[in-house]
């Protein structure tokens with residue numbers, strides 16, 4: 001048999017190849033074998049009729065928190081329920097606890113797990129005792145050494161800029177850049193209130209990533225009180241700096257996103273910043289839901305898919321393997337549909353917008369293996385009284 005599985009006659013959207021049409025997708029083992037108008041069904045062990053459905057590469061979530069040794073961490077396998085086949089941890093661990101994260105979560109995960117390593121040696125702490133209040137925690141040398149040993153899964157360095165860096169934000173940033181430079185990988189920078197965005201933007205290199213580009217809590221990408229986009233941001237984009245959404249529980253504002261769209265400033269990648277404090281009510285963040293919000297803002301479906309498949313894969317320098325349905329790529333595929341109805345979409349300021357389209361996963365294929373969305377058993381850690389304190393602090397600052 002030439003194929004193990006053929007997905008028959010779905011509307012295939014693969015921005016990496018400029019494909020948008022009714023096609024068959026043939027899978028052999030864990031690889032994409034062929035994408036064509038018609039594949040010979042006699043040549044396949046299994047067939048899945050996906051006519052009337054949409055098919056795209058398995059989604060890549062560029063920003064989430066999957067190290068459960070941290071209060072923020074969530075079991076990454078839950079993402080198979082959301083149509084995501086590759087998740088990227090945004091610095092929940094640092095060089096000290098990364099080996100534990102790797103051994104107990106990354107290895108053997110049902111979903112592919114990659115990670116940015118935090119420049120702070122223990123990764124994320126808690127909003128009231130943040131990871132870079134003391135600059136001694138920033139360890140470029142040790143971070144580079146651990147990355148060097150784990151290049152198969154580590155994709156860059158992470159730093160958060162804002163209240164968590166106290167008065168030495170730029171000095172901490174320089175240390176993170178030193179580590180990133182040393183291992184020739186991107187730096188992902190979180191911006192929140194207190195970040196010196198113009199200074200940060202001037203220092204970022206092509207391929208570095210700014211996350212929380214539509215946060216509305218101050219010190220964002222625009223001149224204060226929603227003025228024009230900062231000139232340093234425009235310059236950085238021209239240089240090849242990547243702008244990522246990172247929704248979370250405090251970093252997505254309808255007002256900021258709308259204003260940015262009016263100024264023709266769109267994100268390069270759409271990600272969830274999924275963590276323990278935004279996965280349940282009231283926000284219930286997941287990637288398909290976040291993508292639906294960008295449809296509501298007027299983005300096309302092709303564009304939204306591009307920003308959750310090909311673009312994040314490129315940002316990770318893995319575009320020949322993931323985020324694509326090219327022949328020979330890993331067989332990570334999402335079958336989904338657009339539900340029609342009346343839906344409410346919340347930003348992190350509790351402002352609701354109504355929309356009539358919502359994306360919904362139908363079938364997830366990860367390395368050639370089929371998963372039914374919603375069926376994957378995952379357990380969130382218990383939410384304690386102490387978590388309400390953390391949640392409040394996260395919402396206020398970080």
Ligand SMILES: [Zn+2]
Nearest residue numbers: 063064090273
């Ligand atoms: Zn985050």
